Amino acid sequence: MAVTSLAIFLTAFAWMAWRVRVGADPVLSKVAAKQAPAPAKHIKRVVVVRKVIVTELPPAQSTAAPAAYAAPATGGQQSYSPPASAAPAPSPAPAPMPVTRGS
Amino acid sequence: MLTRETPHSFACMGTEMAIWIDHSDAVLRQELFRTAERFLHDFDWRFTRFDAGSELCQVNADPAPVVNVSREFAEWLAAALWAADWSGGLVDPTLVDAIEQAGYRRSLGDGADSDGPADADAGNGTATLVEALKLLPALSAQSTVKTNQARVPAPVAAPIPTPAGPAVGAGWRQVVLDRATLQVARPHGVRFDAGGTGKGYAADRVAAMLAERLASGTRWFVDCGGDLRLSAVTAGDRPHTVLMQHPITGDHSHSLQVWGGAVATSSVNRRIWRNDDGSFGHHLIDPATGRPAWTGLLSVTAVGESALQAETLAKWALLAGPAKARELLAGRGGLLVQQSGAVEVAASRQVRQPIDHKEAA
Numbered sequence: 001m002a003v004t005s006l007a008i009f010l011t012a013f014a015w016m017a018w019r020v021r022v023g024a025d026p027v028l029s030k031v032a033a034k035q036a037p038a039p040a041k042h043i044k045r046v047v048v049v050r051k052v053i054v055t056e057l058p059p060a061q062s063t064a065a066p067a068a069y070a071a072p073a074t075g076g077q078q079s080y081s082p083p084a085s086a087a088p089a090p091s092p093a094p095a096p097m098p099v100t101r102g103s
Numbered sequence: 104m105l106t107r108e109t110p111h112s113f114a115c116m117g118t119e120m121a122i123w124i125d126h127s128d129a130v131l132r133q134e135l136f137r138t139a140e141r142f143l144h145d146f147d148w149r150f151t152r153f154d155a156g157s158e159l160c161q162v163n164a165d166p167a168p169v170v171n172v173s174r175e176f177a178e179w180l181a182a183a184l185w186a187a188d189w190s191g192g193l194v195d196p197t198l199v200d201a202i203e204q205a206g207y208r209r210s211l212g213d214g215a216d217s218d219g220p221a222d223a224d225a226g227n228g229t230a231t232l233v234e235a236l237k238l239l240p241a242l243s244a245q246s247t248v249k250t251n252q253a254r255v256p257a258p259v260a261a262p263i264p265t266p267a268g269p270a271v272g273a274g275w276r277q278v279v280l281d282r283a284t285l286q287v288a289r290p291h292g293v294r295f296d297a298g299g300t301g302k303g304y305a306a307d308r309v310a311a312m313l314a315e316r317l318a319s320g321t322r323w324f325v326d327c328g329g330d331l332r333l334s335a336v337t338a339g340d341r342p343h344t345v346l347m348q349h350p351i352t353g354d355h356s357h358s359l360q361v362w363g364g365a366v367a368t369s370s371v372n373r374r375i376w377r378n379d380d381g382s383f384g385h386h387l388i389d390p391a392t393g394r395p396a397w398t399g400l401l402s403v404t405a406v407g408e409s410a411l412q413a414e415t416l417a418k419w420a421l422l423a424g425p426a427k428a429r430e431l432l433a434g435r436g437g438l439l440v441q442q443s444g445a446v447e448v449a450a451s452r453q454v455r456q457p458i459d460h461k462e463a464a
Contacts, residue, residue: 095123095343098123098331099347099348102329102348102350102371102373103118103369103370
């Protein structure tokens with residue numbers, strides 16, 4: 001039992017020492033790389049393509065606020081006013097509705 | 104919200120006129136407003152029945168069997184004769200005698216007594232439809248009261264709803280118009296009145312001018328006392344919304360969606376007056392009887408390709424009574440207001456009900 005355990009220990013130690021030596025020596029590293037089994041040719045590269053929807057955000061939804069609207073240095077209650085160009089586009093006023101009545 | 108130009112409005116023909124143009128060029132808008140207003144005032148001056156100097160009065164007073172008229176007069180008369188023919192004689196432009204005998208001998212304006220106090224030549228004076236409708240049941244009850252009750256006014260029979268009919272030997276059928284020589288021949292005593300077709304015809308004339316000067320797709324409308332002409336709506340654009348004024352309540356109770364053409368309303372609530380005997384008269388004369396028509400309808404709103412057509416159709420339908428009116432309006436749609444005040448919708452695909460009064464305000 002003790003002999004078996006010692007043998008396993010020494011084997012593991014020798015393997016670790018070899019790995020350290022190979023990793024440190026560039027020549028041995030290349031040899032080891034050549035000896036490594038080539039990847040199976042039947043495994044193809046898998047490419048995942050995400051469908052991307054590009055949305056043009058209006059200026060008001062820009063992630064960075066313009067410097068002009070940074071918080072005042074003196075403190076106080078922080079307020080934010082959207083820039084004029086960020087205001088929603090004005091909607092046209094409804095057309096007047098004519099009235100038909102007895103003539 | 105962007106501001107939008109308000110309609111250009113002014114008084115003319117004893118009523119309120121309005122023109123609206125959705126165009127960014129203010130100079131062009133003002134020029135078109137001026138041109139249209141000048142035309143309408145000239146039309147009013149030429150065709151008023153209440154000014155002896157008007158061409159209409161001069162033609163009516165001329166004893167000659169054949170008279171020369173202006174191009175403007177000839178074109179209107181051609182339109183009026185078309186309306187009379189199309190309506191089977193119900194929209195008759197030669198009922199001046201009857202309408203004067205009924206009490207309409209001075210301009211009553213568009214509303215109640217808008218032209219000042221009544222004079223001795225205009226019956227007892229202007230009245231409102233509400234007054235007339237309130238009195239109708241009472242007058243009907245009085246017809247059973249014995250005459251020895253001195254404090255009871257002389258009984259006046261409430262009018263029984265009766266469809267109007269064409270006049271026998273109608274004057275308009277004997278009128279001969281030569282549009283080339285601008286001459287009008289008519290029997291002695293036949294006089295013309297532009298009240299039944301003048302506003303619709305005038306709205307069409309203004310509309311033709313706007314359509315000629317403005318690009319296709321420009322939105323506009325012409326309102327001649329409630330007779331409306333509207334620009335053609337291009338594909339994909341929203342329709343015009345036209346509000347109908349209820350003849351009793353005055354509310355905008357219904358709206359119509361139209362893609363151009365015209366909308367007109369004929370109603371007994373305009374130009375209504377009270378006679379010496381307590382009865383009520385109005386300007387829509389039954390050609391068959393020569394008296395104001397009570398057909399069971401208070402107003403009819405009709406849709407047409409032109410304002411003249413819509414106005415003629417509305418008057419024709421009102422005079423013909425409910426049954427015929429439904430038939431006449433079935434094609435293009437419209438609204439009937441019965442004597443009870445109930446509104447009946449014809450061809451509901453074009454009519455929305457009820458509307459949001461806040462929206463309409």
